[in-house]
Amino acid sequence: MEKHQLFTPYYYVDEALLINNLKILKSVKKRSGAKILLAQKAFSMFSLYPLIAQYLDGTTASSLHEVKLGHDEFGGETHIFSPAYIDREFEEILENCEHMVFNTPTQWSKFRARALAAGIDCGLRINPEYSTQEHDMYDPAAAGSRLGTTLGNFDETLLEGLSGLHFHTLCEQNSDALKETLVIIEEKFGKYLPDMKWLNFGGGHHITRADYDIETLVSEVIRIQNKYNLQVYLEPGEGVVLNTGFLETTVIDFVENSGVMNAILDTSATTHMPDVIEMPYRPFIIGSGEAGEKVYTYRLGGPSCLAGDVIGDYSFDHPLEIGEVLTFTDMAHYSMVKNNTFNGIGLPSIAIKRASGEMELVKSFGYEDFKMRLS
Numbered sequence: 001m002e003k004h005q006l007f008t009p010y011y012y013v014d015e016a017l018l019i020n021n022l023k024i025l026k027s028v029k030k031r032s033g034a035k036i037l038l039a040q041k042a043f044s045m046f047s048l049y050p051l052i053a054q055y056l057d058g059t060t061a062s063s064l065h066e067v068k069l070g071h072d073e074f075g076g077e078t079h080i081f082s083p084a085y086i087d088r089e090f091e092e093i094l095e096n097c098e099h100m101v102f103n104t105p106t107q108w109s110k111f112r113a114r115a116l117a118a119g120i121d122c123g124l125r126i127n128p129e130y131s132t133q134e135h136d137m138y139d140p141a142a143a144g145s146r147l148g149t150t151l152g153n154f155d156e157t158l159l160e161g162l163s164g165l166h167f168h169t170l171c172e173q174n175s176d177a178l179k180e181t182l183v184i185i186e187e188k189f190g191k192y193l194p195d196m197k198w199l200n201f202g203g204g205h206h207i208t209r210a211d212y213d214i215e216t217l218v219s220e221v222i223r224i225q226n227k228y229n230l231q232v233y234l235e236p237g238e239g240v241v242l243n244t245g246f247l248e249t250t251v252i253d254f255v256e257n258s259g260v261m262n263a264i265l266d267t268s269a270t271t272h273m274p275d276v277i278e279m280p281y282r283p284f285i286i287g288s289g290e291a292g293e294k295v296y297t298y299r300l301g302g303p304s305c306l307a308g309d310v311i312g313d314y315s316f317d318h319p320l321e322i323g324e325v326l327t328f329t330d331m332a333h334y335s336m337v338k339n340n341t342f343n344g345i346g347l348p349s350i351a352i353k354r355a356s357g358e359m360e361l362v363k364s365f366g367y368e369d370f371k372m373r374l375s
């Protein structure tokens with residue numbers, strides 16, 4: 001199928017770009033000995049799991065549904081962490097994974113016997129209470145966080161039956177932040193590491209970014225594995241699909257108000273790229289500049305009724321036209337997985353640009369997908 005036969009809005013993932021990222025991750029595995037899992041929270045486009053599974057060791061999940069998807073569609077190792085497991089889901093989770101990470105001493109005590117009896121490799125998430133970035137929304141190590149067991153809440157009775165520890169405090173970061181965090185992890189929890197089979201460094205490693213310092217990551221993994229004789233896991237989400245996805249959208253209308261020229265698109269910030277509002281951040285559009293940088297500036301907004309459904313102000317070398325297609329970049333992670341149907345707005349189709357250059361429509365959505373979630 002040719003690209004122009006797809007209706008906007010649609011996401012596509014570029015297979016060749018994804019393979020480049022996967023090769024980088026595979027070389028990190030090979031050089032360091034770390035195992036790398038896909039964090040499905042960021043990216044659950046399971047039509048690409050068979051490809052990703054050729055390079056990575058498995059998946060990690062945050063819920064029953066994600067763990068089933070990883071188990072059924074990806075294979076390999078299946079891990080799960082949840083801030084709080086729910087009793088009625090627990091049996092089914094046990095059937096779909098072999099590694100489980102618990103958030104608190106109470107959760108671990110409550111489920112320990114059942115998980116161990118099922119042969120699960122159990123871990124506890126620790127919280128080093130050491131922040132390396134300033135987005136509170138994405139900082140599990142911030143004061144008051146509910147994520148992970150602090151040293152103050154830790155005691156040695158918890159060690160019985162534990163085969164691993166897990167921490168996750170980074171977000172879109174380089175390996176200097178990991179190295180700093182490991183100093184604190186060792187200071188606080190180092191004496192328990194010789195008893196562990198594995199240590200999971202969580203996600204937030206921007207390994208595939210051009211300026212990422214891979215050498216430091218590799219040497220830190222090797223250092224920790226040798227010092228404590230354990231297996232290190234990394235579970236990036238964003239880093240797996242960074243810069244591999246696009247969102248294509250069409251300009252539908254223009255509205256001038258108080259000197260602002262709005263362009264209304266057939267894609268919406270609030271339903272199709274909620275991180276633009278939540279994070280917040282400004283996604284890049286191919287051929288665009290900052291407001292005022294090029295001759296024609298527009299405020300790009302969505303077709304929803306939310307006044308704040310604004311993607312941002314962008315400028316172009318030419319006046320935009322109704323029917324013109326714009327391309328947002330880096331739209332694979334935290335996009336499809338966060339979509340919603342607010343205002344009854346349709347979900348974007350999902351496509352793959354194959355390494356051969358051919359565009360393949362994987363799925364499109366309609367009225368039933370909206371109706372199905374309501375009653």
Ligand SMILES: *Cc1c(COP(=O)(O)O)cnc(C)c1O
Binds near residue numbers: 042
């Ligand atoms: C979100 C999350 C990840 C993945 O984080 P990225 O920033 O997408 O790499 C990994 N592990 C845990 C526990 C997470 O919550």
